Amino acid sequence: MRTRPLKVALLGCGVVGSEVARIMTTHADDLAARIGAPVELAGVAVRRPSKVREGIDPALVTTDATALVKGGDIDVVVEVIGGIEPARTLITTAFEHGASVVSANKALLAQDGAALHALAEEQGRDLYYEAAVAGAIPLIRPLRESLAGDKVNRVLGIVNGTTNFILDKMDSTGAGYQEALDEATALGYAEADPTADVEGFDAAAKAAILAGIAFHTRVRLDDVYREGMTEVTAADFASAKRMGCTIKLLAICERAADGGSVTARVHPAMIPLSHPLASVRGAYNAVFVESDAAGQLMFYGPGAGGAPTASAVLGDLVAVCRNKLSGATGPGDSAYTQLPVSSMGEVVTRYHISLDVADKPGVLAQVATVFAEHGVSIDTVRQQGRQDGGGEASLVVVTHRASDASLNGTVEALRNLDTVRGVASIMRVEGE
Incomplete structure (x- = not known):
């Protein structure tokens, strides 16, 4: 095993970032054994340095994220701050100064994934982002690697735990939308401003990422049709039950039957109770993949939360560190088909x-x-x-x-x- 540690810069130390730091510390020996070298948390960039962060050496905390990623001795930058800026600038700076990047930033990847991939390739760096879609569920790596020799035709899934919790409550208890939302907020599943979730923005960003990977083409957030679930009523659920269905907010990415175009959309939909997605309860996520050779596959698990999302981040960190040691990079952008995105x-x-x-x-x-x-x-x-x-x-x-x-x-x-x-x-x- 190499004794010189691989240095990691952590950008963001909220719910996910703090879990990443905790696991890096408590599982340090296991991570070193799996990677082939120790990993060292070299710095943590935050907005509020005075906040007490249990288990993190205060000497590692900084408000100057730019200086941290420009250090020149950072091997991997883990970005969990979210949003477009300053995340985009920090990621490009990391590439330019020798670091690979692990990100959980679905909004940025849905908007600028192609440009970030191009820069990573130009600089010989990795860009991994398993945690950007469906939390702990291994989904992006299977699509990019395990199914790389297959032809994926459809990706259909529940990719937002907040909306699934609300709709599940409406279905199982007969509650109205506002009543179910209030319960989700009280339990911590919904933010004080739930707009990104209930209006489908969060799911649309994930759909753009999934469609791009599944169909090897460029799909941006603006290409995704989006419709929220705030107008779903108890009467809709009653009608669904009469049809032997339930209602879910779905992200649907499809390849046209002739293979000449793709579509990506997010909206509420009725699905038969016999469909595997109908049984996904609470704040869980599930994604159904249909391909030529493998047939139908379903990926299921917790789609959000600090520990589950950190699990996906650490999985990427191990892979990127292994690549660093071997002098290689993992799979990059694969958009060779350049298929047009059809209108809704x-x-x-x-x-x-x-x-x-x-x-x-x-x-x-x-x-x-x-x-x-x-x-x-x-x-x-x-x-x-x-x-x-x-x-x-x-x-x-x-x-x-x-x-x-x-x-x-x-x-x-x-x-x-x-x-x-x-x-x-x-x-x-x-x-x-």
Whole structure:
């Protein structure tokens, strides 16, 4: 074993960073044995140096992250501060000064992953980011390495634990959205401002990363269709149960049937209770991968939290350190296909549409005519009069597969019918 330690700079010492530092300290001997050399925490960059950080030598703490990564003797920089800046500048500075990088920064990688990979390759450095998607779940490395000889056609997953906890509570207890969100906040699953989670921004960044790796093409955050889950209601869950389904916020990345394009999207969807993703409870994550040779694979586990995310960071750290010792670099960016990303309008799936309509003869025929005129075939229809009277009824239509553009045209025409009082909800049906 080499006796000179590999030096690690840690950028950020919050929930994840503190766990990374703790494991590096408590498991130092095991890490050294696995890597072939000791690893040394050479510095920890933070914003608030006065905060007490148990188990971390105060002499290692600094507010000057730039000076830390420019030191010239740092072998690996671990970036867990998040956000775009200063993380992007610090990572590029690390590459330019001889360090490889392990990051958990999904937002930055979804926006600038291609440029960061290009710089890493130019400088002969590694860029690893297993922790950026689905916490502790080994997912990026299997896609980049284990399935490198296969053709991945679809990645379908629950990649945000906060939203899954909320939707699971709504499903299992009948709670409304706000009630379930309040419980998630009280338990620490949701932030004080949950927008990034419940509006799908977090999942969209992860979808961009997954699509790029799975399909060997450039997919940026702006390419991902995003729809949040704040409008999901108890009535939607009741309708889903009648169909033998539940509702999940899904990240869906697909290769077109002809192989000529890809799509990436995040939105709530009904999935059959028979689908493996339907049984994913609480704050857990799961990702379903479909490929030509391997068939269907599912990766499941805790998708967030300090210790689980730190586990993924340390796994990358071991791999990068091993590469350093051997004088090699691991897999880099693989975007040789350069496939275009199709618009959401071209996506084809099934739909569940709930309408408030006048409770009188001929309404169903009018509605069916609108669907037919837009080329959307109806699978099932259920009509029920309102218990409170008022001359209105609820009409639920489930379609066969149709394009999103055709469905949008149908809904717009339905809204213009005098007999349609309102479109209560529209939800896609996936996983069949």
